[in-house]
Amino acid sequence: MSEERIRRDPRAERETRRARAVEAEEALAPAASESPSGRIRRDPRAERAARTGRAAEPVAAQPSAVPESESGRVRRDPRAERASRTGRATPVAPQPATPVPSGRVRRDPRVDRTAQRQATAARAEAAAPVKTVADPKFLILAVPDLEDARLSSHDKDVIGAARGLADAGGGAVVVLAFTGPEGVKDGLGEAGADRMLRFADASFAGYAPERRAAAVLAAIQALNPQHVLFPDTGVVGGDVGRRVAVALGDRAASNVQRVAPDRITRRGRGGRADFALAPPRVLLVAAEAADPVIDERYEARELPAPRTEAVPRVKDRGLAATDPATVPMAEADFIVSAGNGVHDWDAFHRVAAALGASEGGSRPVCDAGHLPRHRQVGASGTLVEPRCYVALGIAGAPQHLQGISKVERVVAINADAHCDMVKRADLAVVGDVQALMPALERIAKERRHGN
Amino acid sequence: MAIDVAVLVSVGRHPVSGRARRADADARAVELALSIAGANVRLIHAGDPGEPALRDYLGMGANTMTVLRMAPEADPVLPLSAHLSSMRPQIVLMGTRAEGGEDSGLVPYLVAQALEVPLVPGIVSLSLAGERAEMLQGLPRGRRRSLAASLPLVATVPVMAPAPRMSAFGLARRGTIEVKDVTAAADEARAAWTEGPARRRPKRIKVMKAASAADRVRAVTEMAAGKGKVLQNLPPDEAAKAIFDYLVAEGIVQAKP
Ligand SMILES: Cc1cc2nc3c(=O)[nH]c(=O)nc-3n(C[C@H](O)[C@H](O)[C@H](O)COP(=O)(O)OP(=O)(O)OC[C@H]3O[C@@H](n4cnc5c(N)ncnc54)[C@H](O)[C@@H]3O)c2cc1C
Numbered sequence: 001m002s003e004e005r006i007r008r009d010p011r012a013e014r015e016t017r018r019a020r021a022v023e024a025e026e027a028l029a030p031a032a033s034e035s036p037s038g039r040i041r042r043d044p045r046a047e048r049a050a051r052t053g054r055a056a057e058p059v060a061a062q063p064s065a066v067p068e069s070e071s072g073r074v075r076r077d078p079r080a081e082r083a084s085r086t087g088r089a090t091p092v093a094p095q096p097a098t099p100v101p102s103g104r105v106r107r108d109p110r111v112d113r114t115a116q117r118q119a120t121a122a123r124a125e126a127a128a129p130v131k132t133v134a135d136p137k138f139l140i141l142a143v144p145d146l147e148d149a150r151l152s153s154h155d156k157d158v159i160g161a162a163r164g165l166a167d168a169g170g171g172a173v174v175v176l177a178f179t180g181p182e183g184v185k186d187g188l189g190e191a192g193a194d195r196m197l198r199f200a201d202a203s204f205a206g207y208a209p210e211r212r213a214a215a216v217l218a219a220i221q222a223l224n225p226q227h228v229l230f231p232d233t234g235v236v237g238g239d240v241g242r243r244v245a246v247a248l249g250d251r252a253a254s255n256v257q258r259v260a261p262d263r264i265t266r267r268g269r270g271g272r273a274d275f276a277l278a279p280p281r282v283l284l285v286a287a288e289a290a291d292p293v294i295d296e297r298y299e300a301r302e303l304p305a306p307r308t309e310a311v312p313r314v315k316d317r318g319l320a321a322t323d324p325a326t327v328p329m330a331e332a333d334f335i336v337s338a339g340n341g342v343h344d345w346d347a348f349h350r351v352a353a354a355l356g357a358s359e360g361g362s363r364p365v366c367d368a369g370h371l372p373r374h375r376q377v378g379a380s381g382t383l384v385e386p387r388c389y390v391a392l393g394i395a396g397a398p399q400h401l402q403g404i405s406k407v408e409r410v411v412a413i414n415a416d417a418h419c420d421m422v423k424r425a426d427l428a429v430v431g432d433v434q435a436l437m438p439a440l441e442r443i444a445k446e447r448r449h450g451n
Numbered sequence: 452m453a454i455d456v457a458v459l460v461s462v463g464r465h466p467v468s469g470r471a472r473r474a475d476a477d478a479r480a481v482e483l484a485l486s487i488a489g490a491n492v493r494l495i496h497a498g499d500p501g502e503p504a505l506r507d508y509l510g511m512g513a514n515t516m517t518v519l520r521m522a523p524e525a526d527p528v529l530p531l532s533a534h535l536s537s538m539r540p541q542i543v544l545m546g547t548r549a550e551g552g553e554d555s556g557l558v559p560y561l562v563a564q565a566l567e568v569p570l571v572p573g574i575v576s577l578s579l580a581g582e583r584a585e586m587l588q589g590l591p592r593g594r595r596r597s598l599a600a601s602l603p604l605v606a607t608v609p610v611m612a613p614a615p616r617m618s619a620f621g622l623a624r625r626g627t628i629e630v631k632d633v634t635a636a637a638d639e640a641r642a643a644w645t646e647g648p649a650r651r652r653p654k655r656i657k658v659m660k661a662a663s664a665a666d667r668v669r670a671v672t673e674m675a676a677g678k679g680k681v682l683q684n685l686p687p688d689e690a691a692k693a694i695f696d697y698l699v700a701e702g703i704v705q706a707k708p
Binding site for chain 2: 269273313333
């Protein structure tokens with residue numbers, strides 16, 4: 001949910017490490033004090049740390065320099081959270097090392113660590129350096145799908161592939177974004193865009209491949225990019241990309257598995273063979289063909305978008321209503337799922353229907369016969385990939401979480417604020433699910449159907 | 452009113468045994484063509500007329516097939532386009548991509564360009580309303596989009612379309628194959644490619660930058676936690692509203708204006 005992400009900054013980290021080493025040395029000084037016997041006591045661990053530039057703390061306790069995960073999420077600090085909940089603030093500034101009667105300086109490592117962590121976070125936030133390519137030798141155009149105005153992981157891979165091509169020879173990445181009127185929810189600069197071209201007009205939204213292809217062709221005309229990359233997705237990037245290639249008279253490479261400036265690999269023969277060839281101009285790139293850009297920020301400077309015109313011959317009449325109950329679990333778009341916390345099964349079926357979601361469940365509820373077996377989500381059930389997963393009264397056992405590992409939006413409702421499902425969720429409500437289900441049904445009926 | 456529907460079919464390969472068979476997506480295109488009321492279905496293949504797998508398509512119920520005889524791996528686009536230009540079908544269907552060669556998925560686009568007709572990719576159903584075709588396009592996650600276009604058109608059929616019927620042995624035997632010799636250019640660009648067996652890559656678990664091995668271990672073993680918002684002590688109505696607003700903001704459900 002939080003849009004504000006703290007990025008990892010290797011430079012800042014290095015600095016922190018150095019700072020920690022200095023501290024370790026300082027800490028060493030009093031430690032190497034004279035013991036009653038008159039012999040100097042040494043602390044080999046601190047010394048080693050000072051030498052190697054690592055902190056003397058055990059690894060696990062390191063204030064793990066900010067974020068970790070793929071998406072660069074901020075790590076939570078349960079201790080700090082608890083403190084803020086209980087109204088007891090965690091000390092922020094490093095307290096002055098107080099001399100104790102013995103004359104030795106006593107330090108509180110816990111306070112030190114907190115302060116360090118905050119300092120690192122602040123620095124990482126402030127100093128996330130924006131990389132710029134001022135005078136590119138050539139341009140690489142990437143056209144992400146941006147479904148639901150978000151960069152999918154496939155989109156990020158494609159921009160990552162473009163980044164690789166650009167970085168190999170001093171080029172720059174231009175991302176062409178059909179943003180829709182509301183704009184993109186993810187940062188294009190964080191994904192690796194040096195420049196961006198935005199087409200925000202509503203006429204590019206929905207299924208508009210002819211208009212989109214015309215826009216990409218206009219951009220190619222204006223910028224003359226060396227390569228144009230699309231995600232090779234069925235009816236979005238794969239469709240527009242092929243239209244562009246055919247219009248250019250270019251023999252696009254599709255299902256591209258690896259990208260390098262002089263050679264690409266594409267898959268054929270029903271997935272049984274790889275072909276290696278010199279890259280054509282248009283590349284339709286498979287998912288995971290390249291790694292996405294992480295922990296970096298590029299300029300994403302906006303370029304003026306060329307005007308385009310196309311008369312669409314295919315008319316989009318919107319999404320057709322499909323019955324969520326008939327869609328197989330693995331294909332479901334939106335799942336409302338019940339666990340042992342759900343007791344009122346009528347209310348559950350009603351809320352799922354009111355939201356227009358497919359039903360799912362954890363293993364115990366399928367074992368108990370509340371839901372049919374094919375509705376079970378998890379390691380021994382179905383691995384699901386909906387755009388959104390609402391977990392009602394599900395604890396979040398590892399076997400269950402495995403089943404939703406690819407889901408990008410998880411909503412949890414649970415009585416236990418500390419269960420793993422709440423930790424996994426993008427939005428979590430702590431409370432009684434029996435009381436919440438009718439309320440959610442009511443609001444869904446009011447606002448979706450107007451009654 | 453009879454309507455001419457041409458289906459371009461290719462020879463597929465069984466993904467495990469590698470044996471020649473009807474191509475999965477092409478067979479679904481034939482199925483879809485046979486489901487159109489009043490359609491006069493014509494099958495067309497460019498390649499070797501002696502290929503036994505072609506009879507699997509005839510066994511589905513279309514009784515003739517035209518084979519444009521050409522060398523294997525020659526470029527089929529020009530002969531196919533020329534043949535279709537003279538035949539002028541109102542609808543041309545084919546699988547989204549082949550499964551035995553380059554599998555580029557470009558052929559439908561090239562054919563549509565040559566015929567100067569609109570192309571509709573990924574359809575799972577088609578019905579006619581006068582001179583218009585109304586279609587459902589298959590999207591990931593079980594969603595369907597409703598599209599309309601006027602005839603003539605080219606459309607592709609994905610593997611998520613309804614499953615094809617079985618091939619009946621008697622029909623397959625009785626069906627006739629008309630052979631037409633065509634000249635097709637050899638695919639010269641292709642000669643410069645090198646081909647090898649597909650290299651399977653391990654699925655990516657996590658993308659990260661790590662300073663040390665310890666970081667890497669931690670990143671894959673630790674639970675990704677804490678990106679979310681946690682709402683506590685809200686009355687049910689407000690909590691429900693927060694959830695509904697989130698679902699609307701993320702485009703999961705649509706609210707009536
Ligand atoms: C080999 C193996 C394979 C497995 N495969 C799967 C699998 O595929 N799928 C699967 O789901 N499980 C699987 N499991 C089981 C798994 O380990 C868990 O036991 C199971 O997922 C727990 O289900 P649960 O969360 O619904 O129930 P519980 O663990 O009982 O959790 C219930 C949750 O509901 C909350 N709750 C209770 N009352 C309320 C209330 N009134 N309001 C709100 N919240 C409330 C509780 O706080 C708790 O978090 C497998 C186990 C094994 C050993």
